[in-house]
Each structure stands twice: as C-alpha cells, then as structure tokens.
Amino acid sequence: MCTELDGSRPLGRPPSRFRSERGEAAIAMTRLAAGPDPVPAILDRLARRSAAAALIGVDGTLLTVCPGRNPLDRRVLADAARVVPELHGRGTPAAVRGGAGTPTVHLVSLGDGAPDDRAGCDPDEGTEPAPWLAVVDPADPVPGDLLADAARLLGLCWRLERSESARRRVAAGDVRSREAVLHLLMVGDVAPARRIAAALRPHLPDLLRVCVVEYASRRRGEAAGQVARALGGRAWVVPCPVRSRHLIALVPAPDRAGPPDAREADALGRLVTGRVPGTRVGVSEPVPLHRTAAGYEQAFHALAVARNGPDGHCRFDRATELRVLLGADGQEWARTLLAPCLSYRPARRIDPDGPELLATLGSWLAFDGAAHRHLRIHRNTLAARLAVLRDRLDLDLSRVSDQSVAWLAMHLLGPAATPADGPDSASPHPPGADLGESGGAGRDQRAGTARVDVPGGDDTRWVGLDRLLAAPALRLWARGQVAPLATGPTGATPVGLATVRAWLRAEARLPDTAAALGVSVSAVRKRLGRAEQALGRSLLRGPSARHELWLAVRILDAATGGDPVGGPAGSPGA
Template sequence: MTRLAAGPDPVPAVLGELARRSAATVALIGVDGTVLSVHPGRHPLAPAVLAAAARAVPGLHARGTPAAVRGGDGAPTVHLVALGAAEPGNGADCDPDGGADPPPWLAAVDPADPVPGDLLADAARLLGLCWRLDRSERARRRVAAGDGRGREAVLHLLMVGDVAPARRVAAALRPHLPDVARVCVVECAPGRRGEAAGQVTRVLGGRAWVVPCPVRSRHLIALVPEHGAAPGGRGSGAETAGRLISRRVPDTRVGVSEPVPLHRTAVGYEQAFHALAVARSHPDGHCRFDRPADLRSALGPAGTDWASALLAPCLSYRPARRTDPDGPELLATLGSWLAFDGAAHRHLRIHRNTLAARLALLRDRLALDLSRVSDQSVAWLALHLLGPAAPGDAAGPAGEVAPGDGGDAAGPAGAVNDGDDAGPSEGSPLGASGGDPRGGVPAGDGDGRWHGLDRLLAAPALRLWAHDQVAPLSADGTTVGLATVRAWLRADGRLPGTASALGISVSAVRKRLNRAEQVLGRSLLRGPSARHELWLALRVLDAPPG
C-alpha cells in the first residue's frame, strides 16, 4: 500500500488494495453522508448496511469522534475511521477557496470475517496522507492559475499603457515591476512552456517578470530590469538576457528589445518579436533589436495633430449602453487587431463574434476598411503617433535587428511558420477584400478619408526613413525581394493572391518572405508584422518628390 500511495491515483489504488487484502467492502464517505467511492469485498454486502454507515458519519463528525465501530449481534461489523483525525485544529478542514472541505471517513464492512485492526489503521493513515496530498495539489494548481491570470492582467495593462494600475496589481506578486526593462520574447519547444518559464526565472535570478503569452502557446514574455540604463541606451547588457536564456534553456530562441520604460511595453514587445524572427535562423539563438530611426520624432507635433483628427470619432465615442466598449477600449481592440490579426480575441479574452462586432464599429467610426493593408497601416500610424511618450523615449517602430554580438542582422533563410498562429489577414473576421492598385500603395482617392496622409508623409526626413526600411530588400543587387513584398502588400498580406500575381507557388512566396524577414530583421508572416511600416515606406518613396 505504501508503494501504491506513491503512484498515480493513490486514493483509489490504496482502497482497492485494502479491499483485496481484507476481503471487506471499503468505501469513502463524506462528512455529509455522501458515499464518494466504493470497492466491493469478497462477500456480497446489502446496500442497506452501507447506507446505515453513511447516515452515521455526519453525527460522528459533528461530535468530533475520530473512530467508531457499528453493528454486532448478528449484523455486519462496520469500522468507521476519520481520515483527518490525526491532525486536529491544523486548518486541514478549510478549503483554499473558503469553503468547508473536511476529510472523508473510511468505512470497512465484512459480513463474515473481522477486519484486521493493524491493516485498517495503516490504510487509514496512508489514505489520510494521500487525500491531503491530492487536495494540496489541487490547491497549488488553483494558486498557480490565479498567479498566471494576475500576471497576464498586469501585462495587458502595460501593453495599453496603464502603468499605475499595473503597479497596483503587481504589488501583490513578485518581483516588482522595474522602471526600465528589456522585453524578451522566448520561443520554446511545444508543450514545454511551463518548464521553460521556471528555467527562465532561475536563469535570470528571479528578477524578471515572466508571463506566458496569452496569444501564442509556445511563447513566453519576460520583462528584464535594465538597471541604470536610459531608454534607448546600448549598454553591454544588451544581449545578456538573450544569451543566458538561449544557452541555458534547451530548445529556445529569444528576441530582445531595447530598454523601454514601462509605458512603452507594447513597443518593446513589438521590437522583441521582430528580433525573434531573426533569432530563429541565427546560430546563437538570440538577437536584439537595434533602432536606427524614429518615425514619431521625424513627424513631430504635426503627426500628433493628424492622428488626433483621424481617431477623433473613437476618442470622443460614448456607448449607448454602459456594458458596451467605450472609445479607449475600442482603440485597444484596434491595436490588438493590428498586432495579432485573427488571434486578437485570445489577447483580449473575448469571443470571436465580439471581436467582429467591435471591428465593424471601428470601421463605421473611422471610415476605414480594416481588412486592407492600406487602411490598417493608416490606423497603425495614427495609434503609434498618438501613443504615450516620455522625454528621451527612443523606442520607435522603425528598426533593424542585430545579433547578440552586435554584428550583421542578416541570417540564412528558413524561418518557418509553425502554425501556432495565422499569418496576417489569414482567418480574419473581416473577410477578404481587393488589393491596392499599385505596388502595395493605394490610389490617391483614399487620402481624403485619411485626413491628408500624403501631406503628412511629404516631410523631407521621411524619405530617408523610408529608404532605410526597404533598402535591405535590394542589397543583393536584385529587386526580387522588393517586388515580392510589393505584391504581398498589394494582395493585403495573403499568400495565394501574392503567388497568383507573381506566377509562382505559395511555398515559393513563403520562402521569399522568409528571406525578406532575415534581411529586414523584421517579422512579416506573423504579427506583430512590419507590413504597416513597409506600406508607409513605399507610399513615401512612390510619391513624387517635392
């Protein structure tokens, strides 16, 4: 019985062994008289005998009696033992959820032979331990699930820029949130995320805030404190976290962002995700994001004014019902949709139909067709320009990824979509739509709906930014990469439409885009995708100068 107690399902296993060795019918009875489990013995037992034993248990428990013997005078002898009697007053009768959950009673009935007392005592002792262990394991799982939900809530608040409530929620957890952190996205082997999370925590000395990604089942998100670093700095610790994780945690790839303040956690996540796209093919298994230019600073106050005008219908929106999403919640939904596409419902913890209804409301309020890359890019730019900023904040959407040693970001092709999430526009609740008429850049009639986007993008500094975005695609002396990206954007990020336009197979398109990911140092096939920046860059470059 001791061996069985250490195996799987110990309570029924020990009960079965007790029934076999004693030839008695054994049962577990709850303190309310409910028969929880029965294992028949060698001799048949009248149901009335077990029912009488069950009726006796509530009274015995109320009086605090640890054990009793019923029957005799020709009736079957019934032994009743309280499994929790050995530890009175230790809180074992309190369920972690606040409800009463006292230990059950063991009943042993044999109409023919008496049950050996030492066997019954040993079995009751083992069953009590097994029952408490099983209850403790259930409580541990509940606590772990609650801790995970709390950490996910903190991450969600940080992703939408609500730092103050995030700090209040995080105060009950450990470790404390840092003021400046690097965001690491860790991709681990399938089914091993829990093990990887524990290893990442140990590798980083318990200083990192580690959260399982609510969208992708193979990803972990870690906020690693950047002590003494200014946002955007390039200290020697830039790749430390990624190197430690990739070397010490088996089968992982790590993307690391620049140091970002907490209110820019969403930008840090996007940077780390882009770095992960290169890390998949890099021999070191980790890459860091390195930003050469800042689109927000290039546009300045004019960009903020333009974004406010475009998003004004949502900023001023007040729902008719208190239970409906308000303006900020709609914009949070828009940001999640642009980052995760059809998987946004998992990020927001809402139903697919609820997501579709919110997107329809956004489409009506903003007059944007969010199934098209062109309108998505306009919305992305507006959200980015209107996002929270701080003095000295150097995080921005434009960038390239450098390997952990600071060398060239380009690596061999071969990043493969593992099926964990659909590519951009695949499985979209908005459905398909027609592509833009020219090379990924829409016709000019959309500029009126976009509140003068072309005038905003005519800033001289943006041409340099745009050239930096697309130049790596032609670095090999050919225009194949650039032509593929143009066709892909024109097809609204859909691989079949791109393949049809180029006259090649879907797998060939995917391979070309994988190579483009490596030379750009950005994620394309999985969101957050760089398709919005690329569309804007092509819009700038294809506009007549002047």
C-alpha cells in the first residue's frame, strides 16, 4: 500500500481518483507544452498549486521563478539553490528539503542523465546541463508521480527551446557567412570567397548569372527558401545586406562558347516568378566569378525594367562597354587617377588601407548613403573613409560629376584595382604620406586628373578626362546611351532627355530638378520612371545609371560645343 513517505499517493485517496487527477493534470500540461512559451506556462500551472515554482541551474543560479498562491520568502529558494550543485554532482535525480515547520521544497532534475553529444562542439549551448525544477509547499500535496511527469515534460520543452535557439543561431551564422562570401565577391576577392564557401553548399561556379529578386510581403526567410527551392538548390541565395526586400541569387551559367543565350535568361526569370508569385526578377548576362559586382549592377538595372513590365522578369541587354572602347589608354588613366589609393598604406594598422578604401568607394558609388549597411560599418566610419578618399583623390564625392569620374576609373580598372597595379606601388614615399609636387605633376601630365589653369580666368578643366572621352567611338557610345530618351516631336526638345539633363545638373536632387523645370517633384519622379523604362536602367535607386548618363551627355556636349552638363568641382560646367 502506498503511503506519504514515498510521495506516490497521499494517504486516504482512492487509487481511481488519484489516477484520474494525474491523467487530467498530464493532459493539461501536454496542451501547454504544445502552445507558445511552454516552459513558463507549465511552471505557472505548477505555481498555482504551490507557493512557488522555479528553475535552478546546476551551478545554483535561479533561472526562472513563478510566484504561487501565497507570498514567498526568497531565502527558501536561495537555500534550495545552494544544494543543487551538490545534488547534481552526486547524480541524485530528486530530493525533498524542509519540513518540521519550514517550507517543503521538492527538487527534480530535468535532465535524463545521458551524455550530451554536443559537448565540445557548441561552447555556448552544448556544455550546459538541464536545470532543476523546484516546487515549494505543493498543495494537496502534489503527488510525486505528478512532479515526475511535469519534470519530464519540462525537460523535453526546455531541450526543444534550446535546440530551436541553436537552429536559429546556425541559420543566422549561415546567412552571415554567405553575406561575407558575397561581399568578398563584390570587391573582387575571389580566393578568400572560395575558401569560405568550401564549407558551404553549393560550390561557387566559375561562370554565373546574378539574379536580383524583389518580393512583396512575405518574410525574408520564407522568400529565400522558396527561391532556393525554385532554383533546385543549385544557386547561392543571399539576402541583400542593403535592401530588406531584395534577394541576390548566384546561378551557375552553362560554360559554352558563343554569345549568351537570351532564352536561358528568360527561362530563369520565368522559373522564379512562376514558383514564387508576387516577385520581380532582374537577370544579368553570364559573368565570371570575379565580375560578380558587374553582374549585380546588370541585374539591378534589369529589375528596374521588370518592376513595371508585364512578365515580372527582365534580362539585362548588353550595351558596348567603355572598358572595351577605351582599351589600354583608359586603364592607364584609371590607374593614375586611383594611384593615391592603390599605393596608400595607412600610418596605423587599424586604419583602412588602399583596397579597403577602394571597396568603400565602390560601395558608395553603388549605394550612396546605404553603403554603411553594405560594408557593415558605422555611418561615422563611412564618413571618415569618404573624407580620406576626398583628400587622396581630390574628388568631391557628394557631386554627380566627381562620382562619375570615380565610377569610370573603377569601371575601367575593375578587379585589377589592387596595390600591385598602382604605378607608384614601389614609391619610396613613407606610408600614409601624400604625393608631393613632383609626384603630383607626373600624375597630372599622364592622366590630366589635376586641374590646369586657363589663361585669363579662374576656370579650370580636367584636360586628361576630356581628351580620353574625345575618341570618335565614344561619341557613338554616347548617342546610343541617350537615344532611347530622344523621342520627342520633330524640332522639339525631347522631354526625357531634357528631364535627365536637368536632373544631372541638379546633382540628382528631385526638388532642385523640379524647380529648374517648373514642375512638381512627383512629375519629375514620374518622368524619370518613364526614362528608366526607356533606358532599361535604374536611375532613382542605386546602383544607378546616372554616372554613365553624365559621361554620355558630357561627351555629346563636348562634341557639339554646347554648355557642358557638369564637371569636376571648379570646371566650367560645375
């Protein structure tokens, strides 16, 4: 016969009634275990039938306390917590303390005694044993079997919560690792990107298409999973670190000779939009792995067209690249312009070096004020780096004209923008020192990046840049860039080109553009939206085609002898 000594059933209670109460209590706790926050919910239910219920760590720390029906002296739980380390060390599964006029405390371990296989793998979670359940002055009293049931259920819920927390941590770590790989690819560091990606799946392809996916309302994790499944698990799908509703997918492209197959890109866009409704997709042309940044820019421009297109997807249409038209002369000009950064070594190791400054410059040209999110740095750190770039390159990076000059140099040099490529990389100047008059003069003569005084006035002009852009092939390129905008009536000024020209003169500021044109800001925004569709390029969001348009308009102005749209700070068109 069971007695109060073994705690299995109180004296005088019929077995059938006891089994019924235990079953009802177990069912009630099981329902709580299936709901939200099961551990606090079960503790609260136990606390209603006692003075208090708590979880105590194996080191004697009070983790959670739920007060019960009567006020509780905290010293009771503190005394119970002091004995838990000793009980855990001896391997005792349960104990009862108190009695003889003092509150009774039932202690039950939530662990099953089995060794933790995660120990040594996860320093935060794997070595932490399950805590202990403490119930003070249970009513009726609460039968020992019921406490054992509650302890087993609490232990299961506790382990599930820890496992879910670990899963979320692993998922967040995977996303951060993929973002790190994407960042390295965007700045052209392919080797470290491959090393990091070797531990992840799938492998990075040598030739890929970049897809920028814009989704409407679903959560980012859900959208990323749907896009990954739509692409058959063969693509890298990374949440965009800058735009919260964008995903970037790196999709392997067939490695074959000949021009890229447009049908393949269209099929890729249809696949994503068909499997994941409500999305818009921009697809780049096939690019090698080290040109992932160029592929992203292409896909972003295609997305600007797909946003208002009937199909919801669009592929990038290649135009003749400036890199090909300018050739070796353009690369030499770019190296000379960026030489102060290519050869830059900071005086302090903690300061950004040349490659970091160029990565910051590329991010600023692509994302403007959102560059700090792309680089994962503070706004003040970004401002400090831009100040260094301004001093090193003699460029005002807040102006569209100077941004366009820097964009052209970065575009021409591409992934080759490393310290070894700088013509002054072997310069005897000390780290962090600016080039003196002799060093600056050589740079001015070769590339014309410094301003040359015009006799009879204070005007200055970047002779080297205009000489570089004066090639006949560049005029054809410039006409091709603005041709989609030149669709006005015969003899009239095309509205699209006039709006874009005014927008560039106003430093891409919508209020100033509206004031110059005598229209509202919303009208300017609508006109520029139509210009995006005509050009097949993004204008209002970065990466923006404003740098290419500035160069194209300046080339045409120089060819016709008109008033230039703008120039570097201090030039006639500024």
